[in-house]
Amino acid sequence: MSRAKRSDDWGFPRWRPYGVGREAQQVRLCDRHGCSEPGNCPAPKSPNSPERWYFCTEHAAEYNRGWDYFAGLSAEEAAERAADEERGTRSYARAQHYAWGGSGDGTRSADEMRALEVLGLDPDADFEATKKAWRALAKECHPDVKPGDADAAKRFAAGQAAFEVLKQAEDRKSWKPD
Incomplete structure (x- = not known):
């Protein structure tokens, strides 16, 4: 009976690097x-x-x-x-698994991005620009300025909601715990 021989392949630790075998590739x-x-x-x-x-x-x-x-x-x-x-190369189809990412740099949520879109602002607009855009929208389509205009009232309500979203986001940025 032949005696068992010790090889480099048994037990732990492995004596050869992972992925290296004796079989042919x-x-x-x-x-x-x-x-x-x-x-x-x-x-x-x-x-x-x-x-x-x-x-x-x-x-x-x-x-x-x-x-x-x-x-x-x-x-x-x-x-x-x-x-x-050609049509496929001109338009950019957004991948579904990137939808959570928002603005790309991660600083704004999807709600904030939609709010900026409602106010007609760029994604990197600061809060002062937001205030200016909100005031211009309010002057243009406030119900007191255009009474009875349902479209203007909808635009005003959407702008007001967008401004509230951006205002709360700005408050969260500037809030510091005690």
Whole structure:
């Protein structure tokens, strides 16, 4: 009976770094005929196809140079797809998981940002600008100035609520505990 031998792989602490094993690593070769480089760059075999070629960096660049995105489409379909792509690059779709972030720098809540929007102010406006915008809105559409105008009354109420939100936020900023 052979005696058990001690190896570097048993017990704790590990004697070799994590991720290092004795087994061979699987390497996918470039799909280009005759290339022996690793194929790390996936490329579609055809438009809208889930099948992929796997090329090395050099052959992936060569493949992409010859790629025609509009191959097989009529002139109208190509123009429509180009317009859809262009429309997608001009507008910014906000990711849902960033919605909680608010103003981007984290200093204003979503309610404060909406209040600034109602008053027509930039996100970085200070409280003095807020007061000025509120006064201008009140002078323009106060119910005493425009009696009987329901639209002006709604705008005034929205502006008043927006100013209250921003005033409370300013009070929270300036409040210091004893």
